[in-house]
Amino acid sequence: xxxxYEASRVxxxxxxxxxxxxLSCFPDVAFFDSEFDHHSSLFRLNHYPQDTGILAAxxxxxxxxxxLGISRHTDAGALTILWQDPRYFGALExxxxxxxxxxxxxxxxxxxxxxxLTVNNGDMLQVWTNNFFKAxxxxxRATSHMSEQLQGGETPNTSDxxxxxxxxxxxxxxxxxxxxxxxCHLLPPSSFDGKKRFIPANKIRDSPIYRPIRWGDFRIxxxxxxxxxxxEEIQIEHFRVVPxxx
Numbered sequence: 001x002x003x004x005y006e007a008s009r010v011x012x013x014x015x016x017x018x019x020x021x022x023l024s025c026f027p028d029v030a031f032f033d034s035e036f037d038h039h040s041s042l043f044r045l046n047h048y049p050q051d052t053g054i055l056a057a058x059x060x061x062x063x064x065x066x067x068l069g070i071s072r073h074t075d076a077g078a079l080t081i082l083w084q085d086p087r088y089f090g091a092l093e094x095x096x097x098x099x100x101x102x103x104x105x106x107x108x109x110x111x112x113x114x115x116x117l118t119v120n121n122g123d124m125l126q127v128w129t130n131n132f133f134k135a136x137x138x139x140x141r142a143t144s145h146m147s148e149q150l151q152g153g154e155t156p157n158t159s160d161x162x163x164x165x166x167x168x169x170x171x172x173x174x175x176x177x178x179x180x181x182x183x184c185h186l187l188p189p190s191s192f193d194g195k196k197r198f199i200p201a202n203k204i205r206d207s208p209i210y211r212p213i214r215w216g217d218f219r220i221x222x223x224x225x226x227x228x229x230x231x232e233e234i235q236i237e238h239f240r241v242v243p244x245x246x
Contacts, residue, residue: 005043008081008168012041015079015119016170023129025181035176040219041077042169046070048091048142049162069142072100074135074235076222077171077215078128080120084112084165091163092118095137107139122169123218123236124178127210132184135236140165174216180208210239 013036020026048069072095084092089111097105110118126135172178183206213236221234 001043004166005168008043009039009041009170011117012079012081012168012170019125019129019133022187023132023181023184024187025129025132025184035172035178036078036170038173040171040174040215042167042171044167044169046140046165046167047162048140048164067142068139070140072137072139074137075120075122075169076124076219077122077169078124079122079170081168081170082118082120082165083167084118085163086112086114088112088163091141091165093139093141098134099137110138124172124213124215127178127180127213127236127239129184130180130182130209171219172215174219176215177212178215178218179212180210182206182208208241210236211241213239 013032016032016036017029020031021029046069069091082092090109092110092112093107094110095105096108097103100107112118120138121133121135123135125133218234
C-alpha cells in the first residue's frame, strides 16, 4: 500500500507539472511545487458490496439513483488517480455536460482498460485554471457487468458480486490559497524551449471566475457535507465572483 501511495503521488505530481508547463497561465513548471510540498492527499479503498436492492438515503427508484454506490459529485482536490478492476464495467459514469442540475448532458460510462488508470480533474484544478479544466461530475453504480472473457464469451449480465476500486486524491497543502490564473490556453509544443514563451491569449476568461479559496477551509466544509448533515454541501460555485465585485 505504501508503494502504491507513493507511486500515485509521483504520477499525479508529474501530471500537475505538465499542466503548469503547457498552459500559458502558469509562469513555470515549478508553479505547484510549493503548493503541494506538505500535501494533504488521501488514499482510499472503495468496497462495493453485493447489491441488496435496498435503497440508501437520498436514492429514488424514479430518478435513476436506485442503484448507486456513490452519488453524483465532483472531487474536491486537484487530481484523482483511480484504479478500477478491469474485470468489470458499467460502474463509473461521468456527466457529459457541466452538471446534471443544468440538464445539459447525459451519463456516460467510463469503463476500465487493463493496465490503465482513470484521472479525474478536481475542483481546485478547475479554480486554478479558471474553468479551462473542469472538475468531472461523476457517480458510481452499485452493480456492474462482468467482462465477456469472464462470462465465457456470452453476453454479460448485471452482476451482484462485490468489487473494489483504489483512489488517490492529490490535495494541496492545507494553507494553500487556490487563486485563478488568467487567460489559460494550451501552448503549442514549438513554443516551449526550456523557458515559458507566451503567445497572445484570446482574452477569453481574462478575469477571475472565482474568489481565492483556502484549501483547508474548503476541505473542512466539504467534509461536513460528506459525512454529516450540516446543510448545503459547499461547492466552488459558492466562490464565484459576483458581477461587479473586485
